[in-house]
Amino acid sequence: MKLERRAGVMLSVALLVVGNIATAVALSGVSNTVDQNLTCTHDFVRMSCDFKAPNCSGYNLTLQSDSRSEEVHCIVKQCDSERCCCCPEQMFLIYGETHNARVCKGAECFGSKIISIADSFKPRVPTNVTVKESNGNFEVTWRTNMEHRPSVSEDLTAIVTYRKKGDTEKVSKSFQPATDWLQLGLKYYEIPGQYLEPNTTYLVSVRSNSWYGLPSDSSEEVEFTTR
Known part of the structure; x- marks a missing residue:
């Protein structure tokens, strides 16, 4: 009886460890996907960011200025079958600044990416x-x-x-x-x-x-x- 109980405890611990490893691997995969695919561009009036994810529900994006206390947030939406997009509102775009873009889902944040205002300028459509x-x-x-x-x-x-x-x-x-x-x-x-x-x-x-x-x-x- 004691052996059966001990075996059951060991099995539960093993399953918990495997579950935690699987979750960590899954989150790591999402983090890598978001970091590698996150892009932000602007036309000196509006910033637009997007990244690839299997499902956009629940994500949010934060942009933090490197030289000011300004931090802007936006809710991520599905922009096509493969990409999630977001347009921060009321964001000051100053040439020479950089912003730290961070994608989160609930309490989990999936890395960050530095966005240069100079490098990310994309002209409007003629x-x-x-x-x-x-x-x-x-x-x-x-x-x-x-x-x-x-x-x-x-x-x-x-x-x-x-x-x-x-x-x-x-x-x-x-x-x-x-x-x-x-x-x-x-x-x-x-x-x-x-x-x-x-x-x-x-x-x-x-x-x-x-x-x-x-x-x-x-x-x-x-x-x-x-x-």
Whole structure:
């Protein structure tokens, strides 16, 4: 009887140890996943963070400034089938600062990641993309939507991408765009006519690119046809 009781106690202890190890391993796996996949970007107005996790329910994210006492929190939501996202509200974004981003679920926190305000700048999506023919070339114009930071807008490079309608093969050109001040600061780029086939419809799109090579999302594709 005593042997059976002792064996039962030993089995319970063994199961508890195994359970604790399994929990620790699981949490370690979640921590590694969150750390490796956590990204935060901003447009100098709003910060957006996301990470990969099997289920976003119950997570929260905290951003702590390295130079001020400011600490902001946000509730994590499901943004697609694989990623969780979060947009901290009322956050001051100061160039040169860094923030410690920490993801938690209940009382458990899964590591942290340092987010640099300089490195994590992602420009807004360009809009108002238009194309017009000019002396045999095709002038592409667009708005950067970074008017709230004029000096930043001037430093942005651009990526213009075009392709024949119906084709998947694309041509991309990265460059420093010129500014048309007569059209309220529109950026523009000329595609040389000799690079295009006559009587052909093309699709063109634009992305802005930050000084650290972090491009915006792509604008909508706009059609134009050569003569």
